[in-house]
Amino acid sequence: xxxxxxxxxxxxxxxxxxxxxxxxxxxxxxxxxxxxxxxxxxxxxxxxxxxxxxxxxxxxxxxxxxxxxxxxxxxxxxxxxxxxxxxxxxxxxxxxxxxxxxxxxxxxxxxxxxxxxxxxxxxxxxxxxxxxxxxxxxxxxxxxxxxxxxxxxxxxxxxxxxxxxxxxxxxxxxxxxxxxxxxxxxxxxxxxxxxxxxxxxxxxxxxxxxxxxxxxxxxxxxxxxxxxxxxxxxxxxxxxxxxxxxxxxxxxxxxxxxxxxxxxxxxxxxxxxxxxxxxxxxxxxxxxxxxxxxxxxxxxxxxxxxxxxxxxxxxxxxxxxxxxxxxxxxxxxxxxxxxxxxxxxxxxxxxxxxxxxxxxxxxxxxxxxxxxxxxxxxxxxxxxxxxxxxxxxxxxxxxxxxxxxxxxxxxxxxxxxxxxxxxxxxxxxxxxxxxxxxxxxxxxxxxxxxxxxxxxxxxxxxxxxxxxxxxxxxxxxxxxxxxxxxxxxxxxxxxxxxxxxxxxxxxxxxxxxxxxxxxxxxxxxxxxxxxxxxxxxxxxxxxxxxxxxxxxxxxxxxxxxxxxxxxxxxxxxxxxxxxxxxxxxxxxxxxxxxxxxxxxxxxxxxxxxxxxxxxxxxxxxxxxxxxxxxxxxxxxxxxxxxxxxxxxxxxxxxxxxxxxxxxxxxxxxxxxxxxxxxxxxxxxxxxxxxxxxx
Numbered sequence: 180x181x182x183x184x185x186x187x188x189x190x191x192x193x194x195x196x197x198x199x200x201x202x203x204x205x206x207x208x209x210x211x212x213x214x215x216x217x218x219x220x221x222x223x224x225x226x227x228x229x230x231x232x233x234x235x236x237x238x239x240x241x242x243x244x245x246x247x248x249x250x251x252x253x254x255x256x257x258x259x260x261x262x263x264x265x266x267x268x269x270x271x272x273x274x275x276x277x278x279x280x281x282x283x284x285x286x287x288x289x290x291x292x293x294x295x296x297x298x299x300x301x302x303x304x305x306x307x308x309x310x311x312x313x314x315x316x317x318x319x320x321x322x323x324x325x326x327x328x329x330x331x332x333x334x335x336x337x338x339x340x341x342x343x344x345x346x347x348x349x350x351x352x353x354x355x356x357x358x359x360x361x362x363x364x365x366x367x368x369x370x371x372x373x374x375x376x377x378x379x380x381x382x383x384x385x386x387x388x389x390x391x392x393x394x395x396x397x398x399x400x401x402x403x404x405x406x407x408x409x410x411x412x413x414x415x416x417x418x419x420x421x422x423x424x425x426x427x428x429x430x431x432x433x434x435x436x437x438x439x440x441x442x443x444x445x446x447x448x449x450x451x452x453x454x455x456x457x458x459x460x461x462x463x464x465x466x467x468x469x470x471x472x473x474x475x476x477x478x479x480x481x482x483x484x485x486x487x488x489x490x491x492x493x494x495x496x497x498x499x500x501x502x503x504x505x506x507x508x509x510x511x512x513x514x515x516x517x518x519x520x521x522x523x524x525x526x527x528x529x530x531x532x533x534x535x536x537x538x539x540x541x542x543x544x545x546x547x548x549x550x551x552x553x554x555x556x557x558x559x560x561x562x563x564x565x566x567x568x569x570x571x572x573x574x575x576x577x578x579x580x581x582x583x584x585x586x587x588x589x590x591x592x593x594x595x596x597x598x599x600x601x602x603x604x605x606x607x608x609x610x611x612x613x614x615x616x617x618x619x620x621x622x623x624x625x626x627x628x629x630x631x632x633x634x635x636x637x638x639x640x641x642x643x644x645x646x647x648x649x650x651x652x653x654x655x656x657x658x659x660x661x662x663x664x665x666x667x668x669x670x671x672x673x674x675x676x677x678x679x680x681x682x683x684x685x686x687x688x689x690x691x692x693x694x695x696x697x698x699x700x701x702x703x704x705x706x707x708x709x710x711x712x713x714x715x716x717x718x719x720x721x722x723x724x725x726x727x728x729x730x731x732x733x734x735x736x737x738x739x740x741x742x743x744x745x746x747x748x749x750x751x752x753x754x755x756x757x758x759x760x761x762x763x764x765x766x767x768x769x770x771x772x773x774x775x776x777x778x779x780x781x782x783x784x785x786x787x788x789x790x791x792x793x794x795x796x797x798x799x800x801x802x803x804x805x806x807x808x809x810x811x812x813x814x815x816x817x818x819x820x821x822x823x824x825x826x827x828x829x830x831x832x833x834x835x836x837x838x839x840x841x842x843x844x845x846x847x848x849x850x851x852x853x854x855x856x857x858x859x860x861x862x863x864x865x866x867x868x869x870x871x872x873x
Contacts, residue, residue, distance in 0.1 A: 182210040182357045190346045203332045212347045217327035224387035230265035236295045247283045259283040269303035288312040324384040366844045372404040406829035410841045412863035417622035428600045429470035434496025453631035471603035477629030478799030479763025483607045487576045495554045499573025502556040508533045509732045515557040532558035577606045639766040640773045643790045660698045660725040665742040668728045671749045688728040704730045740768030750776035751786035755806040
């Protein structure tokens with residue numbers, strides 16, 4: 180019988196209360212318990228002489244009690260001095276009873292385990308684990324393997340967990356087929372991997388000679404073997420999703436190219452080679468009778484929005500609607516403005532549907548969507564809501580993919596299932612991730628990269644300055660404005676509160692007006708009406724405003740070629756991706772541009788590291804890589820929020836070197852061992868991705 184289907188209650192000692200505690204750890208079956216791996220280990224396989232101990236060691240020592248006493252002070256405590264002939268050690272107890280005092284009487288031989296600390300006259304262990312040694316050979320036998328320390332929960336002690344794991348390992352030892360081998364033999368031999376059962380047995384109880392550092396880093400071959408299988412299961416699940424979607428019908432969007440031609444003629448700049456290459460890849464996908472699933476990643480300012488507009492025109496030419504979904508209302512408004520400017524001259528109607536759209540405005544937008552009058556729709560996740568119906572949706576464009584999960588972006592396909600055809604999906608991100616990581620996380624998508632910036636762009640010089648030099652910074656702004664350049668002053672706050680953010684921006688604007696006479700200053704923040712914001716932004720674009728004071732609302736989508744200086748106040752409070760996005764607002768023309776990262780000291784180690792990365796490079800791909808190292812994939816990809824990729828054993832960053840091999844194994848399984856696909860997905864993901872529903 181497979182261990183997956185054996186409930187945890189099968190083990191001795193697991194009643195309803197214990198079952199409840201184990202469930203908190205995600206342990207429901209015997210299989211779950213076997214895959215609940217140790218976080219670290221203790222070495223109880225040898226006795227360490229007292230003379231060789233150092234503070235910080237976790238060790239087993241054995242000796243004879245020389246003297247035990249209760250010491251009165253601010254706290255009552257029990258002190259016991261023991262010797263092994265090589266030196267003396269103190270055992271200290273803050274919580275004890277008379278039974279404990281009697282056990283530690285003079286002349287008693289004891290074996291103790293704990294962490295060595297620096298004490299007064301001798302080194303000491305506080306609250307050690309103690310075993311009396313009475314010449315009983317059984318009691319005196321040392322452990323033969325390292326002792327596992329498991330992640331646990333309140334009310335569940337390590338000895339209890341170890342007993343349960345030992346029972347599960349016995350079941351496994353008596354029936355290896357209960358945990359079948361799911362890696363092809365050639366994959367295992369190519370990497371010298373043990374079987375699943377051998378790897379699990381080894382990880383729970385490794386021999387003492389193995390490197391503890393390697394085990395705790397998760398890089399031992401047995402752990403890598405399980406990580407490999409888990410990454411393989413995730414990749415196969417996403418490929419299955421991709422295959423499932425491709426089997427469904429999608430509208431073949433073959434427009435005549437007339438709208439695109441006019442649009443390109445009206446553009447004030449030529450497309451880069453990278454943009455043209457990506458547009459060709461997208462058009463190839465759109466002409467197929469199955470839904471496109473393409474991710475376009477490109478650095479800040481590489482021109483993704485223009486690529487999206489051309490894809491939208493292809494859909495509109497073919498008689499379908501296109502929708503662009505942005506993660507925030509502000510970004511949706513900025514996209515709405517850009518698309519209106521581009522498409523209105525082509526006699527196309529653009530509609531905006533955001534959470535703020537209320538009453539008559541909302542009813543009108545919904546009616547235009549349903550009648551097909553609106554050919555291009557821009558919105559936020561308000562587009563998911565009930566009551567939002569499209570006449571003929573052919574293309575869904577999702578901006579900043581990492582803020583939406585797999586399930587969220589698939590929800591939109593319901594809205595477009597007209598004539599039983601699923602809409603095409605184009606997903607854009609300015610938070611590029613390394614290719615190997617993309618293979619694992621976005622294996623359900625085809626990837627395109629815009630790896631070229633428009634010509635004439637000058638790299639932005641980044642300077643890190645303490646806020647004690649604020650007067651110099653203000654002087655620099657004055658000089659820039661006097662010489663006809665435009666400047667951004669960005670206010671940031673730790674608090675997420677809109678109100679506080681806006682207040683900070685208003686205070687900064689008042690202060691800067693006092694200090695910068697003759698400089699035309701504008702203010703934009705999240706609590707202003709859309710029409711007010713648009714007015715200010717338009718005035719800034721027309722160079723009627725010299726200095727724009729703003730909250731981080733200007734993070735994405737603002738394009739003013741004459742703006743060549745940006746000051747980010749309290750820059751230590753922002754993450755790398757956001758700093759890079761903000762910096763991308765300058766350096767859009769041919770003038771040498773600068774970004775001043777002003778900070779309030781003292782800086783944490785993390786903030787120091789972020790600011791120095793910003794100073795060292797303008798390369799978005801390199802910044803994304805470093806962001807990944809600092810914050811980890813879960814946060815960078817937004818998966819902590821969306822819960823799409825939760826890994827038990829593997830670590831996307833640590834195990835990145837496995838991903839190319841995982842891709843090879845995934846190809847092999849799809850071609851020669853398709854019968855292994857579902858068991859692998861079931862073992863590692865369970866019912867995490869329901870292909871029938873997506």
